[in-house]
Amino acid sequence: MLTLLTIIGARPQMIKAAALSRAIEQKYADQVREIIVHTGQHYDANMSDIFFQELQIPTPQYNLHVGSGTHGKQTGQMLEKIEVILLEEKPDVVLVYGDTNSTIAGALAASKLHIKIAHVEAGLRSFNKKMPEEINRILTDHCADFLFVPAQNALQNLQNEGIEAGKITVCGDIMYDTSLHYAQIAEQQSRILPALQLQPKQYVLATIHRAENTDVPERLKNIVEALRQIAEKHRVVLPIHPRTRKYLQNYNINIEQHPNITLTDPVGYLDMVSLEKNALLILTDSGGVQKEAFFYDVPCVTLRDETEWTELVDLGWNTLASPTDTPTDTTKIVQTALHYIQNTPAKVASPYGKGNTAEIILETLVTRYI
Ligand code: UD1
Ligand code: UDP
Numbered sequence: 001m002l003t004l005l006t007i008i009g010a011r012p013q014m015i016k017a018a019a020l021s022r023a024i025e026q027k028y029a030d031q032v033r034e035i036i037v038h039t040g041q042h043y044d045a046n047m048s049d050i051f052f053q054e055l056q057i058p059t060p061q062y063n064l065h066v067g068s069g070t071h072g073k074q075t076g077q078m079l080e081k082i083e084v085i086l087l088e089e090k091p092d093v094v095l096v097y098g099d100t101n102s103t104i105a106g107a108l109a110a111s112k113l114h115i116k117i118a119h120v121e122a123g124l125r126s127f128n129k130k131m132p133e134e135i136n137r138i139l140t141d142h143c144a145d146f147l148f149v150p151a152q153n154a155l156q157n158l159q160n161e162g163i164e165a166g167k168i169t170v171c172g173d174i175m176y177d178t179s180l181h182y183a184q185i186a187e188q189q190s191r192i193l194p195a196l197q198l199q200p201k202q203y204v205l206a207t208i209h210r211a212e213n214t215d216v217p218e219r220l221k222n223i224v225e226a227l228r229q230i231a232e233k234h235r236v237v238l239p240i241h242p243r244t245r246k247y248l249q250n251y252n253i254n255i256e257q258h259p260n261i262t263l264t265d266p267v268g269y270l271d272m273v274s275l276e277k278n279a280l281l282i283l284t285d286s287g288g289v290q291k292e293a294f295f296y297d298v299p300c301v302t303l304r305d306e307t308e309w310t311e312l313v314d315l316g317w318n319t320l321a322s323p324t325d326t327p328t329d330t331t332k333i334v335q336t337a338l339h340y341i342q343n344t345p346a347k348v349a350s351p352y353g354k355g356n357t358a359e360i361i362l363e364t365l366v367t368r369y370i
Helices: 011-027 049-054 069-090 101-112 132-143 152-160 172-191 218-232 242-250 269-277 287-295 310-314 326-344 355-367
Strands: 001-008 032-038 093-097 115-119 145-147 168-170 201-205 235-239 261-264 283-285 300-302 318-320
Touching: 001 011, 001 069, 001 101, 001 355, 011 032, 011 049, 011 093, 011 287, 011 355, 032 049, 032 069, 032 355, 049 318, 069 101, 093 101, 093 269, 093 355, 101 115, 101 132, 115 261, 115 355, 145 152, 145 355, 152 168, 152 310, 168 355, 172 269, 172 355, 218 235, 218 242, 218 283, 218 326, 218 355, 235 269, 242 287, 269 287, 283 287, 287 310, 287 318, 300 326, 310 318
Parallel strands: 001 032, 001 093, 093 115, 115 145, 145 168, 201 235, 201 283, 235 261, 283 300, 300 318
Antiparallel strands: none
């Protein structure tokens, strides 16, 4: 029996974990024992509990309740608490997802105890070391023993950094597994469109939460100004991350009163999938939402200077529009968005696997350990 200790903490990690836990339950229950540790990085009911309920993720054996804080404080507390659990549980492998502070804390704690590390979503790079996520993912990749890579560009990045080929498995994107499983369920169960009085394909969906956008007043103001201009033509729906709400208040930016912009609290996964599938266009700085836009054939404008998911840009499904600090950039976001609404690309490739990523990961680990 392989004892696999998985670490989650932030919203997108729960969505990724749902696919792995389901595959364990359905196909690997007699070979893999999963111990789930929730760091508590995200803790509001609509940033955490709702995903466990909707996606039927098993209740974590441990919740570290670390909560919010500066990078050092948050990561340090996780590291200390994860170490205690690893000493107690002695897992064969610690598995971490993505690039958050929960990811690097899990990888560091395991590596210092010489426990094998599996990194799901390895090899992604923005080549922007000012992003906390870039540091987290590079360090995690370089101490991982199993690097599970979603697509070819990420493989190339790891090869360029000299990571041993034997550690790498190209396995597709685990979020695609979750998307395939829940797309239809979302259509049947979500009531978000009537609740917000939305008609399919008659609104633009936006999400903003990246520190480099929210924490810089000019960038956040430019994004909001772009949304206001787009809202002159199309209804805009913005489920708002708590980080973004905090900074909108701090900078005194008010969009709640705008007649054609609908601001909501963060929504659950099924509502989000329904909002995404039925959107005319998505504007986002989220990694997960960029991919989901592609899965659901919705064109996407990414509000960043660069993206890790470069194949989506190469395929014409994703266009970068940077919200830097001149009014020209606002105009560029608006023009790109309006152009894209008229010129939806055709889908010519499917770079993120077949929706069986969780199985490939488990099979790889089980083959090595049992
Ligand atoms: C984190 C990840 C980011 C990921 C995102 C997913 C890091 C460095 N960043 O960013 O890579 O894309 O999660 O959503 O790990 N807050 C609440 N309630 C919550 C959670 C957060 O109010 O349940 C507020 C707090 O004010 C907190 C702020 O949001 O300070 C930021 O939360 P944090 O987890 O530090 O970073 P995210 O911006 O969520
Ligand atoms: N998501 C959600 N509700 C929301 C916003 C996002 O369920 O209100 C989901 C979204 O569908 C995707 C994931 O959260 O699966 C993306 O997480 P986020 O944008 O917070 O982080 P990132 O992917 O950028 O790390």
